[in-house]
Amino acid sequence: MKFLSTAVLLLSAQFLFGQGTVADYTRAQNLKKQLTNKIENLPGQFYWNDKGDLFWYDRNTLQGKEYILVNPQAKTKEQLFDLTNVFSLVDEKLGRKIENRVISNDQIKLLDEDQVSLDIAGYLWIWNRRSSQLSQGAASGNKERNMRYWGQRKQGNAYREVESPDKKYVAFIRNNNVFLAKKGNTNEARQITFDGNTANYYSNDIQWAPDSRKLATVKTQKIEIRQLTLIESSPKDQLQPKIQTRDYVKPGDELAQKLPILYDLEKDRLSVFDATLIPNQFYLSDLSWRDDSRAFTFEYNKRGHQVYGVMQMDANSGTSSFLIQEQNKTFIDYSGKKYREDLADGKEIVWASERDGWNHLYLYDGITGKVKNQITKGNWVVRKIVHVDAEKRTVIFEGSGVNAAEDPYLVHYYAIGLDGKGLKLLTEENANHQAFFNKDYSQFVDTYSRVDQPPISVLRDKNGRLIMELEKTNSSLLEAAGWRAPEVFKAKGRDGATDIWGIIIRPTNFDPAKSYPVIEYIYAGPHSSFVPKSFYSNPSGMYELAELGFIVVQIDGMGTSNRSKAFHDVCWKNLKDAGFPDRIAWMQAASKQYKYMDIGRVGIYGTSAGGQSSTGALLFHPEFYKVGVSSCGCHDNRMDKIWWNEQWMGWPVGPEYAASSNIENAAKLEGNLLLIVGELDDNVDPSSTFQLVDALIKARKNHDFIMVPGMGHSSGGDYGERKRRDYFVKHLLGVDPPAWNQY
Numbered sequence: 001m002k003f004l005s006t007a008v009l010l011l012s013a014q015f016l017f018g019q020g021t022v023a024d025y026t027r028a029q030n031l032k033k034q035l036t037n038k039i040e041n042l043p044g045q046f047y048w049n050d051k052g053d054l055f056w057y058d059r060n061t062l063q064g065k066e067y068i069l070v071n072p073q074a075k076t077k078e079q080l081f082d083l084t085n086v087f088s089l090v091d092e093k094l095g096r097k098i099e100n101r102v103i104s105n106d107q108i109k110l111l112d113e114d115q116v117s118l119d120i121a122g123y124l125w126i127w128n129r130r131s132s133q134l135s136q137g138a139a140s141g142n143k144e145r146n147m148r149y150w151g152q153r154k155q156g157n158a159y160r161e162v163e164s165p166d167k168k169y170v171a172f173i174r175n176n177n178v179f180l181a182k183k184g185n186t187n188e189a190r191q192i193t194f195d196g197n198t199a200n201y202y203s204n205d206i207q208w209a210p211d212s213r214k215l216a217t218v219k220t221q222k223i224e225i226r227q228l229t230l231i232e233s234s235p236k237d238q239l240q241p242k243i244q245t246r247d248y249v250k251p252g253d254e255l256a257q258k259l260p261i262l263y264d265l266e267k268d269r270l271s272v273f274d275a276t277l278i279p280n281q282f283y284l285s286d287l288s289w290r291d292d293s294r295a296f297t298f299e300y301n302k303r304g305h306q307v308y309g310v311m312q313m314d315a316n317s318g319t320s321s322f323l324i325q326e327q328n329k330t331f332i333d334y335s336g337k338k339y340r341e342d343l344a345d346g347k348e349i350v351w352a353s354e355r356d357g358w359n360h361l362y363l364y365d366g367i368t369g370k371v372k373n374q375i376t377k378g379n380w381v382v383r384k385i386v387h388v389d390a391e392k393r394t395v396i397f398e399g400s401g402v403n404a405a406e407d408p409y410l411v412h413y414y415a416i417g418l419d420g421k422g423l424k425l426l427t428e429e430n431a432n433h434q435a436f437f438n439k440d441y442s443q444f445v446d447t448y449s450r451v452d453q454p455p456i457s458v459l460r461d462k463n464g465r466l467i468m469e470l471e472k473t474n475s476s477l478l479e480a481a482g483w484r485a486p487e488v489f490k491a492k493g494r495d496g497a498t499d500i501w502g503i504i505i506r507p508t509n510f511d512p513a514k515s516y517p518v519i520e521y522i523y524a525g526p527h528s529s530f531v532p533k534s535f536y537s538n539p540s541g542m543y544e545l546a547e548l549g550f551i552v553v554q555i556d557g558m559g560t561s562n563r564s565k566a567f568h569d570v571c572w573k574n575l576k577d578a579g580f581p582d583r584i585a586w587m588q589a590a591s592k593q594y595k596y597m598d599i600g601r602v603g604i605y606g607t608s609a610g611g612q613s614s615t616g617a618l619l620f621h622p623e624f625y626k627v628g629v630s631s632c633g634c635h636d637n638r639m640d641k642i643w644w645n646e647q648w649m650g651w652p653v654g655p656e657y658a659a660s661s662n663i664e665n666a667a668k669l670e671g672n673l674l675l676i677v678g679e680l681d682d683n684v685d686p687s688s689t690f691q692l693v694d695a696l697i698k699a700r701k702n703h704d705f706i707m708v709p710g711m712g713h714s715s716g717g718d719y720g721e722r723k724r725r726d727y728f729v730k731h732l733l734g735v736d737p738p739a740w741n742q743y
Contacts, residue, residue, distance in 0.1 A: 019514070019549020020735035025743040027508070028547035028725070035537050037062055038481050040474040043447055043457045045436070049110045052439030056080050056110050057457075059471060069129075071113065072443060072459055075468045080116060081127050089134040090120050156220055157201040161186070166212040169265070176201035178217060178263070192263050192270060198222065202261075205286065209293040213265055214315050216287050216296050218258040226253055230680050234709045246682050249642040252653040258284045260298065262313055271318030278311065280304070282646070291345040297323060299340070304651040305331045310340065310349070323369045326353055330572040333359075335647055336527050336561060342366065343390045350375070350388055350395065350418070354565040361385070361395065363418050375420045378402065381562060383411055387441050393418040396426075396441060400562060406430055407488065407501055409533050409562055410450070415462075426464035429456075432533040443467065449535035451503055452485040478537060482508035486532075486539070491589035493558060494581035498567065502531055502555035502586055503539075504594075507546045512594075516551040517601035517732040518587060520625075522617070524578040525609035526571040526648050529562040531555065541721070548729055551597050553590070557582035573650050575637060576660035578613040580621050601732050603627035605724060607715045608684060609634060615662045615673060615692070622670035627731040629724045631676040631715040632684050635662040639688040663688075666695035672731040674704040676720045678711030 037060075044058040056069045067080040083103065091097045098121045107119035111126070117137075118125045124137035161170040163183065171180050174189070176196035181189035196202045199222050206217045228248030233241045249255070258281065260273040278284065278300045285299040293315055300309045310324040326332055337359050339352035349364040359382050361375035376382055380401035387396045396415050401408035402425075413426040413435050427433040431448035438444065442462050449455035454473035461467055475483075486503040493500040506516075521542055523530045531554050532539045542552040557579015559571035570577055591597040604625050606614040611633025617625035634640040637649050638657050649657055658664045673696075677689040686707075696703045706723060708716055715721065726737035 019516075020729040020733040020737065022738045022742050024507075024548045025725075025738055028544040029743055031508075031544050031547055032538060034481055035478060035483055035543075037064075038475075038478040038483070039454070039537060040477065041471045042473045043455055043471045045105055046445040046447070046457075047105065047108070047110065048436065048438045049112070050439065052442075054110060054113055055436070055438070055445065056108070056116075057445075057470075058105060062477070067108070069110070069113070070459070070470065072467060077470070079129075080110075081118075081129060086118060086120070086125070086127060086134060090125065093134070093136055094121065156203045156205065157196075158204060160204040162204070162206040162208065162215075164208045164212040164215075165210055168212065171206045171208070171215050171217075173202055173204045173206075178202045178206070178215075178261075180215075180263075180265070193219075193261070195219075203258075207287045207289060207296065209289050209296070209315060210291055211293040214262060214293065215265075216260060216262050216289070216313070218260050218284065218287070221257045223254050223256050226250055228682060228685055230682060230686070232680055232710065244680065244682075248682075248685070250640065250685075251638050251642050251645045251649065251651070251657070253642060255282065255303065255642075257281050260284070260287060260296075260313060262296070262315065262318055264315070264318075269318070271313070273311075273313055274320035277320055277322065278302075295346075297346070301334055303646070305334060305647055308332045308334055308338070310351075321369075323366070324349065324351060324364060326351075326355070328354070330565075330569045331647060331650070333527075333561070333568070333647075335643065339385050341385070341388045343388070348372070348418075350385070352382065352385070357565045359383075359565075361397070363420075373420050375418060376416060376423070377420070379564070380408070381564075383562065386413070386435070386437065388418075389441070396437070398435075403430075407450075407490075407533065408499070409501060409529055409531070409556070411533070413444075413446070413464075424463070426460065426462075428464070431456075434534070445470065449473075450488070451532055451535060451539070452488060454535050473535070475535075475537075483537060483543075484508065484510070489586070489590055491586045493585055498558070498582075500555060500557060500579075500582045500586045502553055504590065505539075505542050505546050505552040507549065508543075509547075512596050514549075514596060515598045516549065516596050517603065517728075518591075518597050518599055519545060519550045519552050519603040519605065519728060519732070520583065520587070521552060521554045521610075522578070522583075522604055522606040522613045523608070523610040524557065524560060524571075524575075524606075524613045525644075526559055526561060526568065526575075527644070529556045529560045545725060545728070548725055549733055550603075550728065551594075553587065555579070555583045555586050557586075571648050573648075573654070573656035574660065575609075575612070575648055576616050576620055576665075578616060580617065584621065584624050599624070601626060603629075603728050603732050605629040605631075605728075606633075607631040608713065611635075611684075611689075612637075612662060615675070616660075618671045618673055619662060619665045619668045622668070626671045627673075627728060628671065629674045629676070629727055631720060631724075632678060632681050632686070632713050633662070633675070633689060633692075634684045635688045635692040636664070637661070639685050639691070641683070663692050663695045666692060666701060667699040669696060669699070669701040669703065672702075672704075672727070674706070674723065674727045676706045676708065676716040676723070678708045678714055678716070680710060681713045683713035 042060040046057040048055040069078050069080040109117040114130045116127050119140045124140050126135045161172045178192040179189040203218050203220050208215045225247045228246040230244040235242050262271040280303040282301040282303040287296045287298050289296045295312050295314050297312045300311050308326040309322045312323040341350040346366040349366045351362045363372045383398040385397045398411050410432045416423045431450050433448040436445040447457040454475045457470040459467040486505050490499045490501045546552045559579045591599045604614045604617045611630040614628045615630040618628045637645040677686045693705050729737045
């Protein structure tokens with residue numbers, strides 16, 4: 001017989017590689033359960049009381065969750081409460097068994113060393129741990145979170161009286177203009193502005209100066225806001241489908257322009273901010289008065305994100321000016337790195353900037369707008385400002401990359417003077433740190449770990465000195481169950497010089513004598529970095545996928561954040577890049593070291609921005625990536641929300657958008673592609689995926705597509721996860737996946 005049948009070839013592949021079997025699927029399906037309750041003394045979050053002299057935390061033990069109270073002065077640890085016992089007492093007092101027997105940490109508040117407040121079954125309960133008594137308090141009044149969307153409209157010209165600080169006057173909007181009246185006598189109101197109309201109205205967000213002698217607001221342009229329309233095909237409460245709509249602004253859409261105004265009551269003088277200083281606004285922040293009423297400030301983000309400023313209007317002269325002007329030839333990362341702290345009523349300002357190529361802090365003279373000194377400097381980045389102490393003139397912050405011998409993404413805590421002197425490391429261990437400070441920042445809990453090192457929690461003083469040990473997580477049972485820590489791996493990127501960092505995950509039954517296809521889990525959104533740095537037993541479900549017979553990797557390539565500005569700038573007007581040259585170089589280096597990594601069989605998957613990138617891998621790098629699964633991807637940045645896409649792709653909308661579009665480049669598809677989308681995705685417009693499907697059909701490109709009814713922005717839920725696993729097994733392993741009822 002000259003040719004073997006497909007079935008025989010598939011059976012041969014399954015026999016040869018022994019991967020993608022029913023046993024593998026069963027092991028993957030049971031892995032999460034198998035690893036549950038295998039970690040001893042795993043700390044959760046830490047919560048200080050209001051006074052700052054006590055704190056509590058939750059920890060996972062082999063028996064379940066425990067709640068621990070710590071007295072730092074006495075250096076004692078005690079049980080805060082037994083949740084099972086508390087629920088039993090609540091049942092007894094209510095005369096019924098409550099169904100929800102789970103409590104989140106935000107429902108717990110430490111009152112003092114003896115008492116804790118618990119929000120259970122709609123009531124606030126006080127547990128006294130000394131007397132073991134539970135008393136019922138008032139109804140808790142928990143409310144559902146109100147979802148809002150960027151660009152969502154609000155009624156800014158509705159009638160609303162705004163009282164002056166001295167309570168003598170009220171200001172309000174009538175017929176789109178500002179009126180002023182003595183309190184209680186609005187019938188004799190005085191009109192302040194006269195040019196307001198329905199198309200350009202004055203906002204009711206009126207801000208009085210603290211001295212009650214002046215007020216400010218903004219004149220706002222009314223615009224039509226784009227609507228995102230979604231069809232709910234299978235609603236639970238009716239047979240017929242429903243239509244849902246959202247305010248949803250997209251790149252290139254018109255944005256409302258605002259113009260601040262200042263009114264001086266004593267001089268009866270109206271001053272208008274100089275509009276030439278604030279053209280093409282992406283947004284203006286709220287107006288904020290100085291305590292001494294000398295001026296108000298606001299922040300101005302010019303559309304295109306290459307100019308960002310702190311603006312000021314002098315209350316005495318009515319003059320307009322830039323107080324701080326930040327400029328960049330690519331983009332200012334306003335959504336991730338902007339920081340401003342005004343000190344001494346704005347006499348000084350702490351400001352974050354990447355102007356020297358790294359994210360650092362600067363101290364400004366808040367009167368002259370001149371830089372007094374750079375606070376932090378070096379080839380490393382400030383990640384987050386924890387606290388600025390104006391009296392002691394110090395800053396506590398998170399930083400990464402200071403120690404060149406470490407993974408540059410590992411977060412440490414530091415203190416430094418506002419004069420830029422005395423940089424002090426507060427957390428020395430080579431790990432990713434998370435700190436929880438008390439009220440006066442004299443002490444903090446430090447939990448540190450790496451992906452290959454379980455967490456350790458300690459209490460430190462303000463200088464980082466150890467006060468007491470709290471928890472040391474034991475992962476021996478986890479390892480005995482077959483779990484192996486991800487391997488941290490670094491290799492040179494596209495330039496042959498820059499270190500690229502990632503992790504490698506292997507199956508529990510890993511055999512170095514076998515050959516394993518490689519699957520990359522990608523999220524290349526420029527707003528952060530994404531490879532996990534702290535200890536997780538199963539980061540992003542990658543272990544289950546590895547169990548089927550794969551090596552699974554995750555990598556932070558160029559174009560992502562938390563490195564140098566040059567590293568980040570790779571994404572600018574170029575989201576299709578997604579760091580792929582670095583990712584490919586990284587996997588090639590890993591495969592040279594580990595011969596069992598078969599980079600002739602590489603798959604990729606991702607969600608949201610990762611959905612865009614995983615499809616882009618097959619369009620722009622088909623020589624390397626062979627199989628892709630993309631969930632709710634932003635397949636054309638012109639179709640997605642404005643704030644995220646104009647931040648990286650720029651404005652006006654130029655040809656770069658089409659160049660990065662998966663839809664425009666659909667005809668380039670090679671390999672096997674599965675697209676998944678939820679019909680109710682209100683984060684990324686699902687029409688982006690529908691249009692990609694349409695383009696692939698018109699280009700006569702074979703692909704697979706799943707639309708999940710009733711689902712929002714997600715990876716497809718359990719159904720999508722199963723289909724993703726099957727897709728890689730079929731197209732990378734060459735094995736027909738087993739029927740779902742077989743495991």
